[in-house]
Amino acid sequence: MSKENVLEIRDLHSSFFTDSGVVRAVNGVDLVIPQGKIIGLVGESGCGKSMTAKSVMGLLRYPGRIESGSIRFMDKELVGLPDKELRKLCGNEMSMIFQEPMTSLNPVLRVGRQVEEAILVHGKAEKRAEAKKLVLDMFEHVGIPEGEKRYSCYPHELSGGLRQRVMIAMAMVCRPRLLIADEPTTALDVTIEAQILQLMQKECRESGMSILLITHNLGVVAEICDFVYVMYAGRIVESGSVCEIFDHPAHPYTRGLLHSMPVIGGDQEYLYAIPGAVPNLLRLGAGCAFCGRCEKAQDRCREEMPELKAVGEDHFSRCFLHETEG
Amino acid sequence: MKRVLKRLLSMIPVLLGVMLLIFIMLRIIPGDPVSILLGEHYSQDTIDRLTKAMNLDKPLMQQFFSYVLGVLHGDLGVSYIMKRPVTDIILQAFPHTVKLAVMAALFAWVIGLLTGIVAAVTQNRPPDRIFMTLSLAGVSVPIFMVALALQYFLAFKVKLFPLTSDGSLKSMILPAIALGWNSAGSIARMTRSSLIEVMQSDYIDTARAKGLRRGAVIFGHALKNAMLPVITMMALQLSSMMSGAVITESVFSIPGIGRLATDAVQNRDMPLLQGTILFTTVIVILGNLLADFLYAVLDPRIRREA
Ligand SMILES: Nc1ncnc2c1ncn2[C@@H]1O[C@H](COP(=O)(O)OP(=O)(O)OP(=O)(O)O)[C@@H](O)[C@H]1O
Numbered sequence A: 001m002s003k004e005n006v007l008e009i010r011d012l013h014s015s016f017f018t019d020s021g022v023v024r025a026v027n028g029v030d031l032v033i034p035q036g037k038i039i040g041l042v043g044e045s046g047c048g049k050s051m052t053a054k055s056v057m058g059l060l061r062y063p064g065r066i067e068s069g070s071i072r073f074m075d076k077e078l079v080g081l082p083d084k085e086l087r088k089l090c091g092n093e094m095s096m097i098f099q100e101p102m103t104s105l106n107p108v109l110r111v112g113r114q115v116e117e118a119i120l121v122h123g124k125a126e127k128r129a130e131a132k133k134l135v136l137d138m139f140e141h142v143g144i145p146e147g148e149k150r151y152s153c154y155p156h157e158l159s160g161g162l163r164q165r166v167m168i169a170m171a172m173v174c175r176p177r178l179l180i181a182d183e184p185t186t187a188l189d190v191t192i193e194a195q196i197l198q199l200m201q202k203e204c205r206e207s208g209m210s211i212l213l214i215t216h217n218l219g220v221v222a223e224i225c226d227f228v229y230v231m232y233a234g235r236i237v238e239s240g241s242v243c244e245i246f247d248h249p250a251h252p253y254t255r256g257l258l259h260s261m262p263v264i265g266g267d268q269e270y271l272y273a274i275p276g277a278v279p280n281l282l283r284l285g286a287g288c289a290f291c292g293r294c295e296k297a298q299d300r301c302r303e304e305m306p307e308l309k310a311v312g313e314d315h316f317s318r319c320f321l322h323e324t325e326g
Numbered sequence B: 001m002k003r004v005l006k007r008l009l010s011m012i013p014v015l016l017g018v019m020l021l022i023f024i025m026l027r028i029i030p031g032d033p034v035s036i037l038l039g040e041h042y043s044q045d046t047i048d049r050l051t052k053a054m055n056l057d058k059p060l061m062q063q064f065f066s067y068v069l070g071v072l073h074g075d076l077g078v079s080y081i082m083k084r085p086v087t088d089i090i091l092q093a094f095p096h097t098v099k100l101a102v103m104a105a106l107f108a109w110v111i112g113l114l115t116g117i118v119a120a121v122t123q124n125r126p127p128d129r130i131f132m133t134l135s136l137a138g139v140s141v142p143i144f145m146v147a148l149a150l151q152y153f154l155a156f157k158v159k160l161f162p163l164t165s166d167g168s169l170k171s172m173i174l175p176a177i178a179l180g181w182n183s184a185g186s187i188a189r190m191t192r193s194s195l196i197e198v199m200q201s202d203y204i205d206t207a208r209a210k211g212l213r214r215g216a217v218i219f220g221h222a223l224k225n226a227m228l229p230v231i232t233m234m235a236l237q238l239s240s241m242m243s244g245a246v247i248t249e250s251v252f253s254i255p256g257i258g259r260l261a262t263d264a265v266q267n268r269d270m271p272l273l274q275g276t277i278l279f280t281t282v283i284v285i286l287g288n289l290l291a292d293f294l295y296a297v298l299d300p301r302i303r304r305e306a
């Protein structure tokens, strides 16, 4: 494993073993997160972004579990790591923030205590008073005004933006090497979104922390990410640097995604939407999962799964088109 | 504080309503209290005198108001049969019922919570299946059957416990189990489903992502949230608990409020019956108030609303 990679996911398969069949939510994902970079993971709802993140954090719930593959964090293999060892890393060396700041904080506990818990469980402070001081410092750091007062607030007493800041404080308080942010701004309005993104970017620059940013907002990706992975039906279909992906999108799905982005001042009469719907993960065929919605689909696409192939420098795409085109 | 006061004040119309209801009901049911008291062979003169003494010759409305006035002074009238103030009789019986109820509640909550939690964390595996089958028996077997079965097997056959209560703690164990049995079952089932639901919440993911141990997640984060519906349910069940106390006290001859009520019904002892029903109503209302209070302690969202 290369020294400057914080996380390396190789051929990860995570599935839900339900009564009606096996749902392959993550179906062979490769993903690398270098140190100090912000990596975007985009894709439609239900394509398995959260499940990829939860696989890393060991948060998959019955009937879901990691089937195979490898997740290397720093120098540790996380797949098959005993629970106890994984817990030492979670919230400490790597942490996660969630989409809904409304529901991801415990409604019956004071927010200060919830952040404090992360410090105490990893032994970053001996006494509660000491931990409280760390919490207040962190509150100030993430831009929560009147920290002392907010410390003893309950989540419902805070605005959505403040709650997400509390979540960030909780995730950052042990100075992790990797922060997984699962749609951290989807529930917030645009000004607050910009502030939160700025805050995460600042953390990344100042502390050398890496961020895996999950989103379906390509605008956000363009703004703060260094590298992007595009996911579709449990697989990575394209990856590349932000410039490459935005300037030369290779995969038809990525093109569709970019095409369906509203452009300010653009002359589109209506907003483009990729035709069709996400395939049922229970009934995936042998071929490319996107072929049912792809304008350029050929017979071959329905029968065979294309490999992820280089189409440029540090730019990969999973499509047969490139072979014929190139 | 203001909230508690408000709730206490809102008790007044409820109590007045209950008083009126009991009052009317006891006048409708057949059986003249005077002839019950005297038996059959008395002169009309005696009957009239007694009727007057008991205020039964006055118009119903007036009887009711003098009763309410008495209640306000803590005077619930005099028992026809025992010839003693009803207030005294009830206060004497009350501690027995309290002891029974507290022990039953303790049994119900400890057993219910433990099995509910174990069932929830072993969801759909053998411990869960066993406990849920047991708790189904808990909620569906009628209380008199539980009471009689416990008495027959553990007291009569095995002689582990005394047959009837003598006021000692040991003699209260079987009655407490009998009375708490149904509640233990409901608490277990409700705790299980509530905890399973809470464990699906986003904030449980947050807690786990922090690196907390499973136990810390369950007891520190999930349980408090999971308890809220259980408390509400128990408050609603308080009145059926009270009727359970009537049965339990009869089976084990405990001289509590429930026994007083059965005796009062058998003897047509109206003042005593009125008194016990009124007293029970107050207890149920206070119990609900306590549940509300507990709910507010657990849930900050409710607390601030008041
Ligand atoms: N408990 C479950 N049982 C069966 N399938 C599940 C379960 N949880 C999730 N899935 C499936 O896993 C797939 C991936 O879900 P995931 O939450 O990772 O999507 P996502 O990309 O994060 O979407 P979103 O943008 O809506 O958050 C979904 O298609 C969903 O149907």
Ligand SMILES: [Mg+2]
Residues within 6 Å of the ligand: A049, A050, A051, A182
């Ligand atoms: Mg998601």
